[in-house]
Amino acid sequence: MGSDREQAVVVQRATRRFGSVTALADVTLQVATGEVVAVVGPSGCGKSTLLELVCGLESPDEGTVTAAPAALMAQRDLLLPWASALDNAALPLRVHGAGRREARAAAAPTFAAFGLAGFEGSRPAQLSGGMRQRVAFLRTLLAGKPVLCLDEPFAALDAIARAEMQAWLAAALERWAHTDPATPTATPAAAGGGSARTVLLVTHDVEEAVLLADRVVVLSPRPGRVVAELPVDLPRPRAATDPGVVVLRAAALDVLRSAPVAAAR
Amino acid sequence: MMALVLFAGLLGAWQLYADLGNVDDLILPAPAQIATALWDDRALLWHNLLVTAQEVALGILAALVLGLACAAALHFSRVLRHATYPLLVASQAVPVVVIAPLLIVWLGFGIAPKIAIVALVCFFPIVVTTLDALSRVDPDTLKLMRTLDASRWTAFRFAEAPAALPAALSGAKIAVAIAVIGAVFAEYAGSSDGLGHLILQSIPQLETARAWAAVVVLAAFAVALFYALDLVQRRLVPWTSTERPL
């Protein structure tokens, strides 16, 4: 992409193997600061591996990965079963040394903005799937990293809850897009939608990608390679029925379907 | 309810066997005789129960504290774990009857050697269950802690230690029966009171019913302790209380 913008994530010809399995092959990808990039691809093509590379949990066998500090929202919510929703969301603050009371006070104001008011004291087992997902999302935000890596954040939800969460995330992204990207912080205001974030969103739902992202990157089946990059120059808010969305969605699906051929080249 | 019916049935069978079989009263008294002894000797039994209960409770507590600390240390250091695990298993194989007199020599006639013996026999199940729980913490959760820049210690504190506590209590529950037996052997080796001491005294005095009454009290105490630990576990770790109650 354009070298005129500051890049938050630069993946250069990265390859990652697990034993005899090549999860990612020669992937090159850049994400500009403040940009929202969606990565779509079939199951097992290395999407999660790509995010772990960006978050520094894995290193590439070949190539390089450089990224601003990134927080990962994993495929599973990974909430601590013994901690309340509020304490789960505030976990990053505790880990960074805040006391229990201080961390709770910082996280509490964000609960209303996330539709979680009244559930601060509930344990994860008492929350609905969508709520758990939002708590996990909130925890990712409160980590205070400039880059957010979201791994299929809504995959576990039913269709209605997913549509709701997509609309909600779209609105949050919209808010961040209009604020200064230079000062990402872990303050409650930031979590509620204060400062811009760079977002790398993994999904296997092409429609979700087109609705949310500035750009859609399509990966081939394993070993994952980039087979297409589709810019999404559509006004927000977007609806699934917008003609532009429908066209792009079809285009992305076409690439996905023909991807095995491209990969076998 | 089922437990009560079963219990009554077993008691009935025992009573019948004692009445109709030709077993000497001095070897196997009938339940009715034991019940009489329970009532007649209630002050004596109560006094000695308090002594034994204190030994067992303090012993289990000591084992919990030491077991948790030891499991944490072994969890942190693979070298330590590989070096000491066989030793730990071996310690479990040392018969209490052999070690008890030695501890009396070292620690004196008082309560200290009893606590030590109870702690010794409870230590192993507590360490094993705790260590197992620590090693089965979700690796993805530990990965999450890494993305939050958690140090090894911070990850332990927030993600691993809370899983260890209920496991240690499970270990203690497993250890209850063996803890009571340990206390009895410790009292055999040298003491002036306690239910074990009472049993040891009653048999040569041909007070078999009293010895059996002491056994009944011991068993009831073990059951009570088991459920007390279960209750503590539920209180301390309410997130697992969706599991079926015992």
Ligand SMILES: Nc1ncnc2c1ncn2[C@@H]1O[C@H](COP(=O)(O)OP(=O)(O)OP(=O)(O)O)[C@@H](O)[C@H]1O
């Ligand atoms: N730690 C690991 N050890 C061994 N193999 C791994 C490991 N992580 C991933 N793999 C393998 O790498 C490949 C890509 O895995 P990855 O989880 O990145 O795929 P994905 O695109 O996220 O899949 P999904 O859509 O199912 O989440 C898979 O074949 C997987 O089995």
Ligand SMILES: [Mg+2]
């Ligand atoms: Mg994945």
